[in-house]
């Protein structure tokens with residue numbers, strides 16, 4: 063392992079922000095523009111990425127590894143011990159200096175700090191803890207901090223870190239225990255799920271303390287998240303969404319992030335995808351995740367052992383609808399909120415509007431358009447006062463063909479919208495881009 067002790071801070075930042083880019087809890091801004099000297103600042107590749115707050119606000123984070131030294135040898139990782147790459151580490155003071163300077167210049171609103179395993183999980187966690195402690199107590203930094211919990215670190219260290227960070231995450235890495243054993247032999251389900259459970263239990267306990275003492279310190283107030291790599295092994299989409307569902311239930315996770323496998327190492331146990339990372343698959347998983355979190359779908363409704371993978375041509379909600387035609391047509395003036403949510407083209411905002419508006423008058427298709435229903439998708443599945451919008455047939459092949467044609471008309475041949483989710487609202491052709499890997503709940507994705 064080549065460890066460079068003397069290196070400029072800028073060079074360290076280049077290496078350690080680049081090494082952090084495979085963690086998808088945030089996505090890189092991707093801008094690399096040098097200042098020309100006539101103004102202030104530049105946007106060199108300095109690890110600034112964007113995330114989203116609960117209210118939909120976009121926030122910029124400094125996303126770095128504390129160190130890319132690592133004694134673990136996860137086969138899929140560029141920083142694995144057996145790779146011959148230049149290694150370096152920040153000092154706690156350097157991380158604080160960068161965070162404060164970037165914050166003062168208004169480049170960032172927070173810090174996303176992850177790390178390779180330097181020496182041992184405890185030693186690494188101690189250094190991370192020391193860094194955020196310094197940042198909070200010496201530099202009085204009150205911005206957002208997302209801190210990775212190192213698998214295998216002792217519960218005492220995680221407990222202390224949770225009172226300093228806003229969000230913590232432990233990456234599940236692979237959906238199955240066998241997969242973990244094969245590709246990340248130094249990690250185990252126990253060392254990953256242990257801290258996850260501890261964070262969840264301490265958060266629950268903290269909520270009770272806060273009821274009694276309003277000013278009690280808050281433990282991981284922005285909740286915890288995790289990440290799974292998609293496509294590194296032969297796991298099915300059904301396995302992945304079932305694991306995600308169980309994580310949401312058992313550990314009250316705020317988000318599960320899905321990261322399409324990127325082949326950065328050659329290894330006999332790794333696939334070498336000819337067509338690049340499985341981004342469309344990742345996109346379908348984010349759509350399904352959205353359906354489970356906001357639309358009341360269960361994993362077992364979306365997929366099954368017999369039908370284990372998502373249809374790459376149709377989004378999961380449309381795919382569910384065309385395979386459950388017995389549920390349709392849904393009568394807009396009578397269906398309950400949850401039935402409305404099952405209709406492709408009706409999102410939770412428009413479902414709420416429908417339920418509210420029909421208290422005073424019965425609704426027609428023009429009303430639905432005004433309420434933000436995407437009629438091009440919904441028209442096959444709904445009636446207003448017993449009538450379909452056009453003379454369409456409730457027949458699987460016919461609907462699938464028309465939905466696919468509609469995708470083509472949108473200039474999007476296979477619904478292949480890599481890493482972006484789009485929604486149209488209010489029929490006003492307002493298209494907004496959603497970062498699927500973000501903590502985004504402020505705007506609605508209509509699928």
Ligand code: SF4
Nearest residue numbers: 132134136139142178
């Ligand atoms: S623990 Fe594994 S995934 Fe994390 S930096 Fe080390 S080799 Fe990479």
